[in-house]
Amino acid sequence: MLELWERESTFERLREQNRGGPTWSFVDGPVTANKTLGVHTAWGRALKDVFQRWKAMQGYDQRYQNGFDCQGLWIEVGVERELGLNSKREIEDYGLAEFAHRCREKVIWSATELTRGSRRLGQWMDWGNDYLTFSDTNIEYIWRFLKHMHEQGWLYLGHRSTEWCPRCGTSISAHELVGQYEDRTDPSLFVRFPLRDRPGECLIVWTTTPWTLPANVAAAVKPDAVYGLQEDGEWVAVDRYPDETYVRRVRGSELVGLEYEGPFDNLPAAQGVTHRVIPWDDVTLEEGTGIVHIAPGCGAEDFELSRVNDLPVLTPVDEAGRFYDDYGWLHGISTGEAAEQIAANLAERGKLVSSGEIVHRFPFCWRCHTPLIFRISDDWFLSVDDLRPKLLEANATVDWTPEYMGKRMDDWLRNMGDWNISRRRYYGLPLPIYECGCGHVNVIGSRAELEERALGGLDQLEELRRPWIDDVPIRCAECGGEVRRIPEVGDVWLDAGIVPFSTLGWQNDQWVPGGYATGASAGISGADLPDHAYWEQWFPADWVSEMREQIRLWFYSQLFMSVALVGEAPFRSVLGYEKMLDEHGREMHGSWGNLIPAEEAFGRMGADVMRWQFCAQPPDRNLLFGYGPAHEIKRKLLTLWNSVKFLVDYGTIEGFRPSYDELAGGPAVERPLDRWLVARTDRLVREATAALDEQLTFRLLEAFERYVDDLSNWYIRRSRRRFWEGDEDALRVLWYGVVQALRVVSPVMPFLSEHLWQNLVRGACPGSPESIFLAGWPEVREPDAALLDEVAEVRRVVELGRKARDSAGIKHRQPLPTLVVQGARLAGGHADEIAEELRVKEVDFGDVEAQELVVKPHLPALGPKLGRELGTVRAALAAGEFEELGDGRFRAAGHELAADEVFVERRGREGWEVVSDAGLTVALDTALNDELRLEGQVLDLIHRLNSMRKDAGLELTDRITVTLPADQADLLAHADWIKNEVLAVEIEVDGGGREPSIAKV
Ligand SMILES: [Zn+2]
């Protein structure tokens, strides 16, 4: 199919066909270009393709620009691993220019791989005109944004305690911590802080981060809590140890101001620090001792307390998380290694009360999986307070699916702190900040501005990137002195967040052909930089779609930048979806051996089945992806395949020529069953359209599955004889049903549906569209609801009849005398069909007699409805105290219960099997006589002979002769019937054989 589309330029023709039509604007979230295509990424890409194909079939003019995320920690960490570099120093020794080139090569490799995988998935994009976030174009747009932020007074240098990755040597901002918490075992220490002026008394504190103890400067108590002194001289909160005996009790406020001996006063760093007790309302009485150890250099809250209480700030570890020299025997060791030594040292000096271990949630670096620490650092921030109300307002204009994800965004917007945008790394957006010694902060807004203000170094400026950009000093706008760029690079979410501006040409005067192929992306992309009119046309996006975690990442950074620049949300609607796990519900990890590479999935399950699996998933639940579910999908597709094969086989025999025009409006047919399938098909089209309108692909597939069941297990099953007899109406109707169904499922399964379109439509109808995707989205009349309801009820009766047979243990081929149907309102005209389907001689619509009725509550439905009344109703039902109201409704203990709120069991008289469901009851007479038994044997024989025909590889039209063993001679009473069913010209009985046999004539 890929070749066919390529050869016939199907995608280009589709775009051409829609050009100038109504627009539907899609903006792609960039995929990180550091790997091959994984099944996780394939999920999102499949959804994007489904909706773009669907909108294209509806005639919408669209953008198909794919995006790659090309710089930042993601790329760096991967390249470091490949080069065997383990620290920032090693990167610098390797050389930043060389490192930048390696990073770019990695991006090119990955972009090529991702493109190949995505094409194989069937994704139609404007490949080769991708936007790459490391282009100078993208970087300039972020510069412009940062300059704007600076002009508003929203850019500042913060000095604070932040989450820090010691391996990556950089701070990590709050949104990057999402989902990065894992259970971890840490030491748990209880430590003595002896009070200076009260010999024999000491505070007891609890910590799970022993490495922070050398930086201790204070101990916090809750002012209004009660603290008690135990006989052994230890102070703790009474609420924490209510059963202990205390010699004295005081309020926390009375302890405030006391001085104590620090845990590591002997280290040079702690010299001159006065340790004292401070008040803090947020001290928890849920864990620990109620006295909290405070190290402002190692914790965010601690740092805030240092400002309020004017505490000294000790920063014990460097960028790599190793102790500084003034920490004596600790110097040079990491925070992890220090824990044990610190505990041992405290024990030696009699300061350790006890030590143990604790398992708690702990954050890890999202890129390299190193446990994070807190560290004081100077970082650049964007302040959010002024923007917060506007962000909330903008989010209120967005239509989120599932809805709760919009609420999550609201929660995030209400609670997030300022955005830490600086990273102490190399291969990233160079922050255009030039902080001058005179105190002035210069922020450059474009390359042109940089060139204008540069004092040199422009000739070597290969890209707007380190190391080259660092050698372009500028003149300070305030003092005129030379000033150099700060060394930091930007948070990657700036790169992705600017996309709705940088790719659409916001405030760009002139369309620049190839404008995106600048800087690092030169030679990789051919994408133009459009002009502002284009931005006006395509902004905001009508639709974006990514995984839930993007709420705080891409969705957020886009929203933030968009609200800051133009005051509105950059998208109108969002489809989010939850996580992908393996089929047993575990995370997928390369090291656990359960990660499925997309390449392997293409080979073992095929792109269509992968897409089906992605689309069958409700977006509010995790997708359990794997080969087991794929197998199940293939089984479902087999039913469709068999129906198509049936159409092709009989169509070929009869030389059937479908008419393309019948797809519009449906074939005009008279028989109720034919009219029903046309209506049933039209309903499918409507259900599918509604499902996609709601962005719920799983509903489309549910509707499709129900339809295929109706098509195969009702229409074809009920029409077999007409196909054998070459009834053209049956073929027309079946063709209509199959083709329309393929059209609505084609966005999900483009390969199979296009393949079948080529055979069933293009090859059969001269002048028809050459691709299913060029044929538009089907439009159908309002289906005949009455007819659909009627047949739906008939099918329910038949299902109940089958259940009755199963529970009576009578096989489906054995004819039975009577079926009584009670509660059917629409199926009355279908007695013959029901009789035939259930192999009963007679169907009566009326009351099922002499039955025992058992009604049980459906608890999940009734519980919420009845509340505490449930018990009463339950008891009444159990005691048989209820009244039947018709339509499956009951009244018990004064409450009316609907059909779907109860389970009903009816037990039949002797010899009758009774089954009920939601207001419908059938009773099957199971009494057999000789004649019925004989008919049952004849049907067994017919079945057997037809299987033999199939096994012998006979054509559907081949005639045969049949030879029966002597003991089956009595079946000859029905010889004509048998001949007719198995296309036999003759049946004879041969005394010698023990089994029947057939021979082709
Ligand atoms: Zn890291």
Ligand SMILES: [Zn+2]
């Ligand atoms: Zn200056």
